Amino acid sequence: YYLLKQPDHYCSLRTTLSMAAKAYSAAKKIDQNTNPKNLLGVAVTASLATNYSKKGEHKFFIAIQTYKYSSSFSFTFLEKGKLTREEEELIVTDHIINAIAQSCKVQNQMLVESSSLEIKTVKAEKNWVKLVANKIDFVSSSNRIPELIFPGSFNPFHSGHNSMSELAEKKTGLGLAYEICIQNADKPPLSYHEIETTLDQFGHGQEWVLTKAGKFTDKAALFPNSVFIIGADTLTRILDEKFYLNREDMLNQLDLFNSHNINFLVFGRKIKSNFIDLDSVSIPEHIAKRFSGFGEEIFRDDISSTLIRKEQD
Template sequence: MTNSLVDSIVSKIHSTRHRLVYEFAGAGSLALAWLHSQGGSSRTVLEATDRYASLSTIELLGKTPDRFVDSNIAAAMATRAYQRGLRLGAGETPIIGIGCTATIATDYNKRGDHGCRIAVLDKTSLHQYSINFEKGARNRIEEETLVSKIVLNGLAKSSGIECVLPLALMKKERVVATNTQSSDPIENLLSGNIDIVKVRSDGSMSEHSTLNGLAFLSGAFNPLHVGHSELAKAASHMLRRNVLFDLSIQNADKGQISHSEICSLLCQFQWPHEVVLTREPLFAQKALYFPNAVFVVGYDTALRILQNKYYGGDNAKMLSFLSSFKAAGCRFLVAGRHWEGSYRTVCDLSVPKGFKELFEELPESMFRVDTSSSAIRQIIESSPVSESPKG
């Protein structure tokens, strides 16, 4: 009966639009096996990672926890999973992140309790499940099965499926379930509730009001290409600090871009790249949120920064920007670029007196890539679309 019910629940999960990233440690592998036991699991499971070594869990969390089997640890794992799902799912479908940390029977007697802590996170809610097992009442596979049932029940609940697997608990056992509201950092940014979202190389996100003393490569990154990556790498080497990619959700032509567009753009960035999301497209605004920053730009961008026509023809406005930018402790690192028939560098810029120190050259010997996102888009748009095979 249980096997048929598992099959029924898994089938219903696969029929929903929800997509899953699953992080588990100590137990919970059977839940993944159940999901993969039926066709359609590729529609549900984006990624699943068995954090069996303690160091693997530590790397996921970014710290060494006091206790591994802990509700806060499960919630942190679920958060990392959810944020990873936003990145992998490109914002097109609802995401669920699950974190499971457990300790179960093994080939020696453990001193502490057996049990699990499970967290299931979606866009609006964090559901948590906690239980300590009656020690010695079950063997290893039976405890593994119980953990996996709780995981599958949690996934079903967050997928809008009402039926659940019976747990057959011992008399003194009970699952403590809690539910709290959660929020999506990207949604918070879009709604104006926060100013900055930092997306780490593992896909995890954090909210900030300012970030001080960092280096940024700003752009639309549509698409991200090798020139961006190599420029960030060269700038990082010269500055001796990590360079983050700065992506504004406020597009100069289309206005604010959508959640799905943001996630689609983020999918391009892989380890070790880190990204910051803001609503600020202009360097004057960026300087307020990123004091003492170095902004890595190409010659063409630096040229526009110094042209009056981008300030309504008012030279005083341009000088005012440079003064406020300097006062914020910010400066530009300028990469040369092939421009109007020749290779141009900082030396070709007409920088007003008193502001030359704001424009530092990234030597050609360290970086030169003559390509651009707009050129790549033109190639993509002009290429014939091949017909997909039927079947």
């Protein structure tokens, strides 16, 4: 998959934004001689007329990702079945050309006006741009260095996250910060739309930090002497040898948790039909004491962010 996993919906604004963000990231790798300010990523997803009647709307989404902003264009055809496939494709093409022209500040561009078109542009905060450009290591909502860190996509933030946060703060006595990694090897980078939407979920008094630390060994180096909140499913991935050169390499990298004084609070998670908690996972002896957990009798919440997203879209 282009997005490294099957999207929740193939034709959606969320999917299109992710595709554009990945396209921009790819453009920077392909053309390393061009200033990133002069590159852009473009993506489109569409559900158009075909040789059978569709249940859903005929629509399309276009996204543009640049150095300093993300733009989206959402369009729904008001009368399904009125236009042929070729006519709908021509409208999509016109809008793509117009969107690119606007981003390139081309004069006398093709004029596309429609009451069915919804346009949104999110301009990046200065520190977001610096983080993307690797000029700073993280962006924080406060001046306090986080000690209790809850990594996640929070897409969306839900009641399970809130309950886990409260239990972790009560157990440790530390103030919590939510960590959102905006780019790592397992997922497409976040667009500025997605960063804004994620951060807008957090209310007054809820601290957050943006990073590009995809691996927990990277997070450990960035925030030494910290406690990380993780699910048992994440723990199994941390201990999966396939993500390392070999077992010796895995054990050596995991020893960074000792050298950086990193501890973990592990919450049980439902994986397929089984509930997995800390006691279900075999942890290498040299780091075993750094993990403590909450049993199923204290916390269990099977709410799924994926299912919530599908309902939202």
